[in-house]
Amino acid sequence: xxxxxxxxxxxxxxxxxxxxxxxxxxxxxxxxxxxxxxxxxxxxxxxxxxxxxxxxxxxxxxxxxxxxxxxxxxxxxxxxxxxxxxxxxxxxxxxxxxxxxxxxxxxxxxxxxxxxxxxxxxxxxxxxxxxxxxxxxxxxxxxxxxxxxxxxxxxxxxxxxxxxxxxxxxxxxxxxxxxxxxxxxxxxxxxxxxxxxxxxxxxxxxxxxxxxxxxxxxxxxxxxxxxxxxxxxxxxxxxxxxxxxxxxxxxxxxxxxxxxxxxxxxxxxxxxxxxxxxxxxxxxxxxxxxxxxxxxxxxxxxxxxxxxxxxxxxxxxxxxxxxxxxxxxxxx
Amino acid sequence: xxxxxxxxxxxxxxxxxxxxxxxxxxxxxxxxxxxxxxxxxxxxxxxxxxxxxxxxxxxxxxxxxxxxxxxxxxxxxxxxxxxxxxxxxxxxxxxxxxxxxxxxxxxxxxxxxxxxxxxxxxxxxxxxxxxxxxxxxxxxxxxxxxxxxxxxxxxxxxxxxxxxxxxxxxxxxxxxxxxxxxxxxxxxxxxxxxxxxxxxxxxxxxxxxxxxxxxxxxxxxxxxxxxxxxxxxxxxxxxxxxxxxxxxxxxxxxxxxxxxxxxxxxxxxxxxxxxxxxxxxxxxxxxxxxxxxxxxxxxxxxxxxxxxxxxxxxxxxxxxxxxxxxxxxxxx
Numbered sequence: 001x002x003x004x005x006x007x008x009x010x011x012x013x014x015x016x017x018x019x020x021x022x023x024x025x026x027x028x029x030x031x032x033x034x035x036x037x038x039x040x041x042x043x044x045x046x047x048x049x050x051x052x053x054x055x056x057x058x059x060x061x062x063x064x065x066x067x068x069x070x071x072x073x074x075x076x077x078x079x080x081x082x083x084x085x086x087x088x089x090x091x092x093x094x095x096x097x098x099x100x101x102x103x104x105x106x107x108x109x110x111x112x113x114x115x116x117x118x119x120x121x122x123x124x125x126x127x128x129x130x131x132x133x134x135x136x137x138x139x140x141x142x143x144x145x146x147x148x149x150x151x152x153x154x155x156x157x158x159x160x161x162x163x164x165x166x167x168x169x170x171x172x173x174x175x176x177x178x179x180x181x182x183x184x185x186x187x188x189x190x191x192x193x194x195x196x197x198x199x200x201x202x203x204x205x206x207x208x209x210x211x212x213x214x215x216x217x218x219x220x221x222x223x224x225x226x227x228x229x230x231x232x233x234x235x236x237x238x239x240x241x242x243x244x245x246x247x248x249x250x251x252x253x254x255x256x257x258x259x260x261x262x263x264x265x266x267x268x269x270x271x272x273x274x275x276x277x278x279x280x281x282x283x284x285x286x287x288x289x290x291x292x293x294x295x296x297x298x299x300x301x302x303x304x305x306x307x308x309x310x311x312x313x314x315x316x317x318x319x320x321x322x323x324x325x326x327x328x329x330x331x332x
Numbered sequence: 333x334x335x336x337x338x339x340x341x342x343x344x345x346x347x348x349x350x351x352x353x354x355x356x357x358x359x360x361x362x363x364x365x366x367x368x369x370x371x372x373x374x375x376x377x378x379x380x381x382x383x384x385x386x387x388x389x390x391x392x393x394x395x396x397x398x399x400x401x402x403x404x405x406x407x408x409x410x411x412x413x414x415x416x417x418x419x420x421x422x423x424x425x426x427x428x429x430x431x432x433x434x435x436x437x438x439x440x441x442x443x444x445x446x447x448x449x450x451x452x453x454x455x456x457x458x459x460x461x462x463x464x465x466x467x468x469x470x471x472x473x474x475x476x477x478x479x480x481x482x483x484x485x486x487x488x489x490x491x492x493x494x495x496x497x498x499x500x501x502x503x504x505x506x507x508x509x510x511x512x513x514x515x516x517x518x519x520x521x522x523x524x525x526x527x528x529x530x531x532x533x534x535x536x537x538x539x540x541x542x543x544x545x546x547x548x549x550x551x552x553x554x555x556x557x558x559x560x561x562x563x564x565x566x567x568x569x570x571x572x573x574x575x576x577x578x579x580x581x582x583x584x585x586x587x588x589x590x591x592x593x594x595x596x597x598x599x600x601x602x603x604x605x606x607x608x609x610x611x612x613x614x615x616x617x618x619x620x621x622x623x624x625x626x627x628x629x630x631x632x633x634x635x636x637x638x639x640x641x642x643x644x645x646x647x648x649x650x651x652x653x654x655x656x657x658x659x660x661x662x663x664x
Contacts, residue, residue, distance in 0.1 A: 054400070054427040054648060057389035068386070087419040087445070095386040113419070316386060 006102065007075040007290035008186075009152035011144070011174055012063025013136040013160050013167070014081030014105075015115040016088045017275065019313055020055040022120045027128055034122065035274075037129040037191045039163060045132035048118055057088070058314040059095035060117055062190060063158040065276045065315045069283025069305050071100040073331075074322040075290065078102040078152060080143055080170070084135040089114040099316070105143050108135045125271030125310065137164040141173040149174050150181035153290045154212065156282070159190035162198040175209040186212035188282055189219040196222060206239050212289065213243040214282045220245055233260070244285050244299060246278060252303060254295040263299035266307035276315025280305035284321070291331075301330055338434065339407040339622035340518075341484035343476070343506055344395025345468040345492050345499070346413030346437075347447040348420045349607065351645055352387040354452045359460055366454065367606075369461040369523045371495060377464035380450055389420070390646040391427035392449055394522060395490040397608045397647045401615025401637050403432040405663075406654040407622065410434035410484060412475055412502070416467040420446040431648070437475050440467045457603030457642065469496040473505040481506050482513035485622045486544065488614070491522030494530040507541040518544035520614055521551040528554060538571050544621065545575040546614045552577055565592070576617050576631060578610060584635060586627040595631035598639035608647025612637035616653070623663075633662055 027034050030048070040048065049055075067077040079096055083089030085107040092114060096103045115134040119127050139161075149155050155178040161167045175185045187202070187210045189195050195202060202223060206213060213236065215223065220232040220243070229247075233255055236243040243255040247265075254261040284301030287293075293301065305321050312318050325331045359366050362380070372380065381387075391400075399409040411428055415421030417439040424446060428435045447466040451459050471493075481487050487510040493499045507517045519534070519542045521527050527534060534555060538545060545568065547555065552564040552575070561579075565587055568575040575587040579597075586593040616633030619625075625633065637653050644650050657663045 049426060050430075053430045054391065055423075056646065057423060059386065091387075091389060094381060098382075098385045314388065 004151055004153045006078045006152040008067060008070050008154045008156050008286050009078040009149060010063035010067040010156045011080045011161060011171060012061050012158040013115055014064060014083045014092050015061040015117045016092055017058050017060035017117050017119050017315060018055045019119045019121060020052045022052060024122055032128050034128050035126050036193050037131055040130050040132055042132050048130055059092050060315045062160055062279050063156055064096055065279035066156060066283045067101050068099040068316045069280045069321060070287045072317045072321040073287040075287045078148055080105050082108060082135050082139040083114040084108045086114055108138045111138055119275055121273050125274050127273060127275040133164050139167040139170050141169045144170050144174045146177040149177040152183060154184045154186050154286055156186040158188050159194050162201060179209055184211040185209045188214040192218040192222045195219050211241045213240050216246045216278060246281050252299050254299050261296040261299060263296055263303060266303040268307045268311050271310055273313045274310050276309040277306045279315060280309040301325060304328060304330060336483055336485045338410045338484035340399060340402050340486045340488050340618050341410040341481060342395035342399040342488045343412045343493060343503060344393050344490040345447055346396060346415045346424050347393040347449045348424055349390050349392035349449050349451050349647060350387045351451045352384045354384060356454055364460050366460050367458050368525050369463060372462050372464055374464050380462055391424050392647045394492055394611050395488055396428055397611035398488060398615045399433050400431040400648045401612045401653060402619045404649045404653040405619040407619045410480055412437050414440060414467050414471040415446040416440045418446050440470045443470055451607055453605050457606050459605060459607040465496050471499040471502050473501045476502050476506045478509040481509040484515060486516045486518050486618055488518045490520050491526045494533060511541055516543040517541045520546040524550040524554045527551050543573045545572050548578045548610060578613050584631050586631050593628040593631060595628055595635060598635040600639045600643050603642055605645045606642050608641040609638045611647060612641040633657060636660060636662060
C-alpha cells in the first residue's frame with residue numbers, strides 16, 4: 001500500500017447554510033416535513049427566505065461537515081464539491097480550507113449561484129432543511145482527481161449527491177478509483193426521502209462498492225423497506241462490511257458480518273440544533289476507523305462529535321474535537 | 333406635531349459581520365488595536381480573512397443593530413444604509429426587513445461589494461473590528477427621504493458614517509431635516525479612533541444639532557481631550573440636552589443640564605462577544621426615550637439590551653427584548 005496523505009476524502013454538495021428559528025406552525029403552514037430535507041428551486045428558495053426572520057450564514061454541506069469534523073479530531077481530510085465564484089462560494093471556500101481541509105475543486109465561473117440550504121430550527125432543536133442546489137449541479141467526473149482518491153484511506157460519499165444528475169457520475173468514478181487503488185468506500189444515506197428517490201441505485205452501489213455504510217434508523221428501514229430496526233440490521237450485514245446505524249438519543253449500532261456493537265449516545269445538556277448530528281457521527285467514526293480504532297471506539301468518537309455539534313447552532317464543530325476526545329479518554 | 337410613524341430612524345454603514353475567534357497573539361502579530369475598529373481596503377480584507385479560521389456571517393452595522401434592537405423591544409424603526417445588489421447585500425436586506433424595520437434604500441447596481449466587517453473575538457469576549465466599507469461609500473444625500481426623517485421621533489446617526497466621504501452629506505441633510513420638522517437628533521460617537529479622525533466635525537454637529545449623545549468613556553474623553561471621566565461629563569452637559577455615557581461593567585451615566593443619573597450594568601453570566609454592546613444600549617435607551625421613559629429607566633433598558641447581546645455571538649438580539657424587559661419589570 002502506497003502512502004496515504006488523507007484519512008478521508010469527502011465528496012458532496014457544497015452548501016452554505018442559512019439558519020433561522022421558526023415555530024411548528026410555520027412548518028405546518030408551508031407543508032414541510034419536519035426533520036427532512038427537500039430540494040427547492042431558486043424562486044421557491046427566495047420566497048421561503050422572505051417569509052422567515054433574521055438568519056445567520058454558516059458553511060454546511062453534509063460531507064463537508066464530516067471532513068471538517070475529521071480535521072478537528074486531528075485527522076487529515078480532502079473535499080470535492082462545487083461552488084460558484086460568488087460571495088457565498090468564497091465563504092464556503094474560506095471556511096473549509098481554514099479548517100485544514102484540502103479543497104481544490106475549481107468554482108463554476110457562470111451558471112447558478114452557490115448552493116444554499118435554508119435550515120428551519122424548531123423549538124425542540126429539530127431542523128428542517130430546504131436546499132437550492134445551485135452550482136452543485138455542475139459537479140462532474142472531471143472534478144474527481146483519481147490520484148487524490150487513491151491517496152485517501154477512505155472515500156466518503158453523501159447520498160444527497162445522487163440528487164444533482166451529473167454528480168452521480170462523479171460519485172461512481174470516485175468509488176471505482178478508490179476500489180482500484182485498494183482503498184475503502186463509505187456512503188451516508190443522508191435522508192429517508194433521499195433513499196426513497198434513489199433506493200435501487202443505492203442498493204447496487206452498496207452491494208458492489210461500499211465498505212462502510214452510515215444510516216439512521218428511518219433511512220436503513222427505508223432502504224430495505226422493512227418496518228423493524230432488527231430486520232434492517234440483519235439485511236445490511238449481508239450487504240456491506242461495516243454499517244454504523246444511528247438512533248438519535250438511543251445511541252448507535254455497529255454491524256459487521258460476525259459481530260454487533262451497541263453504543264450509547266453521548267449525553268448533552270440541551271439539544272440546540274440537530275443539524276449535522278449524522279455528519280459529525282460519521283466524522284468521529286471515520287477518524288477512529290482510519291486511525292486504528294475498534295468499531296465500538298469509532299462509534300464512541302462518533303457519538304461524542306454528534307453531541308458537540310447538536311449542543312449549538314450550526315453543523316460544524318465549535319471546539320477542538322481532538323481536545324474533547326482526549327479529555328474524555330477516547331484518544332490517547 | 334404631526335403623526336410619527338417611526339420611533340427612530342437610523343442612518344449608518346450597512347455591513348455584514350464575519351465573526352471568528354482568534355487568540356491575543358493573532359492581534360499582536362497583525363498589529364491590531366484590541367477593541368477598536370479599523371478601516372481596511374478590499375485586498376487587506378481578503379488577506380486578513382485568509383489568515384483566520386472558519387467564520388459565521390451575521391448582519392451587523394452599528395445603527396442597523398440599534399434599530400433591530402428597537403423593533404425587538406416593540407418599537408417602530410426605519411433604516412437608511414447602502415448595500416450592493418449582491419449575495420451579502422441580500423442577506424443584510426433580508427435580515428433587517430425581517431426584523432420589522434422599514435428599509436428602502438436602493439442597493440448600488442455596480443461599484444464595490446456590500447461592506448463586510450471581520451470581527452475578531454478574543455477569549456475574553458472582546459471584539460476587534462476590521463471594516464471594508466465597500467458599497468457604503470455610495471451613500472449620498474439622495475438616499476435620505478426627508479419625509480421619512482420627519483416621520484421619526486428621533487433620527488439616529490452613527491459616528492462611523494463620517495468615514496465614507498459622501499455619507500457625511502447624507503448625515504448632515506438628515507440632521508437638518510429632523511430639526512426642521514421639530515424632531516430630535518441623536519448621535520453615537522462609535523469608537524475613540526473614529527472620534528480622533530473627526531473630532532472638530534463631531535463637536536460642531538453636537539453643539540448645533542444633537543439632542544441625545546451616546547458615547548463610551550474613552551470616546552467622550554477623546555472628544556474633549558481630557559483624561560478624567562468627570563471632566564468629560566461636565567463638558568458634555570454644556571453641549572447637548574442628554575448624554576448617555578456607557579462604562580462597560582461599571583454601568584452608565586445619563587447627563588442632563590440639571591441632573592445626572594448613575595445606573596448599574598445588567599449582570600451577565602459570561603461575556604461571549606462584546607460586539608453590539610453600545611449599539612444595543614442605544615436601542616434600549618432610545619426605545620424607552622421615544623415611549624415616555626424616564627432617563628434612568630431608559631438607561632436600564634439600555635443595560636438590559638446590552639447584556640443580552642454580549643451573552644452570545646453576534647450583534648443583534650437573539651430573543652424578544654420586549655419579553656425580556658417585561659420579565660424584568662422594565663416595561664408594563
